[in-house]
Amino acid sequence: MAEHVAADPEVAPSARRLATRARLMEAAAEVFVEEGLQGASVEAVCSRAGFTRGAFYSNFESKEQLFLALLREEFERRASDLETKAAALEPVLRERQDCIRPPEAAQLILDFFMPANDATAWAVLEAEFLLLAMRDPSLAPGHTEFLDSFYTGISGVVEGVIRAAGRRFTLPVERAVPVLAGVYERALRAAAISGADAAGGGPNELDELGDRLAELLFALTEETGTEADPA
Numbered sequence: 001m002a003e004h005v006a007a008d009p010e011v012a013p014s015a016r017r018l019a020t021r022a023r024l025m026e027a028a029a030e031v032f033v034e035e036g037l038q039g040a041s042v043e044a045v046c047s048r049a050g051f052t053r054g055a056f057y058s059n060f061e062s063k064e065q066l067f068l069a070l071l072r073e074e075f076e077r078r079a080s081d082l083e084t085k086a087a088a089l090e091p092v093l094r095e096r097q098d099c100i101r102p103p104e105a106a107q108l109i110l111d112f113f114m115p116a117n118d119a120t121a122w123a124v125l126e127a128e129f130l131l132l133a134m135r136d137p138s139l140a141p142g143h144t145e146f147l148d149s150f151y152t153g154i155s156g157v158v159e160g161v162i163r164a165a166g167r168r169f170t171l172p173v174e175r176a177v178p179v180l181a182g183v184y185e186r187a188l189r190a191a192a193i194s195g196a197d198a199a200g201g202g203p204n205e206l207d208e209l210g211d212r213l214a215e216l217l218f219a220l221t222e223e224t225g226t227e228a229d230p231a
Contacts, residue, residue, distance in 0.1 A: 010132040021059045023049045025073070028066050033121045037067055064139045065127055074122060075150045081155075085112050086157045090164035100165075102214065112161065112212030113184055123188035130221065151177045167221040176220050183212055 027049035028117070031040045042063055049058050060066040093100075133140035155173045158180075162169060169176050186196060187209040 017059070019053055020051065021053065024056060025070055028063070028175050029070055032067065032070070032125055033118065033139065034210065037063075037125050037132070056121035057202060062139075064129070064132065067125070068140060068143065070148065071126065071129065082112070082154055082157050086161050089161055093161065093164040093166075106214040109130060109213045113180075113213060114206075114209075119188055120192040123185065124192050127189065128224075151181065162217070162221055163224070166224050166226055167217075169221050171220065178214060179220070183216055185210065187212070 024045060028040070028045045031044050031048050033042075040063060042056055045063065045066070049055075056066075062071070069113060080168055089108065092108075120175065129140070132174050133143060152174055157178055159169065159173045187206055191206045
């Protein structure tokens with residue numbers, strides 16, 4: 001069987017090629033959510049997109065490489081979403097630093113961190129991909145570095161929101177953000193296991209996520225100006 005060789009990355013893609021790639025990624029996102037990463041096939045993605053296997057392998061070496069491209073796109077969307085929310089939230093926090101009650105703070109934090117799309121579906125897909133990558137690291141080259149760069153990239157946004165609330169982190173923000181992400185991701189995994197949806201539904205881990213994130217944020221931050229003045 002002949003090997004499939006992806007296009008040379010040094011060659012600038014044409015508009016038609018970019019459109020084909022975008023359609024393949026759009027179709028793959030739908031198929032992955034419906035069938036899971038392991039259950040989805042290249043044939044199913046091609047059928048949904050309306051292209052041949054040749055078109056697929058002209059753009060991606062494997063469905064895992066395609067998923068990694070989708071994951072990068074999803075994380076870029078999340079970062080952009082956080083920036084938009086931060087721009088709207090910071091003025092509110094500056095104006096009401098001293099009069100936001102804990103329940104309201106928890107809801108503000110939850111609204112800030114919760115993505116707009118189907119977060120639980122992505123949690124399942126990410127877990128599948130990580131299991132595959134742990135068995136075969138060649139499937140996800142640079143994935144760890146990519147996640148680190150994502151957390152570093154959103155650290156400034158998170159730090160700006162905390163500063164607007166009149167607080168500051170007691171440890172480097174680059175270390176605090178992955179801790180917050182860990183609590184968030186655990187809640188999504190638990191919600192996926194229970195069959196709950198990130199947008200609502202019955203009682204689940206996501207219902208308590210705002211309180212847990214708020215509690216953790218207060219533990220990881222302090223009020224601005226709490227340090228003793230120099231003698």
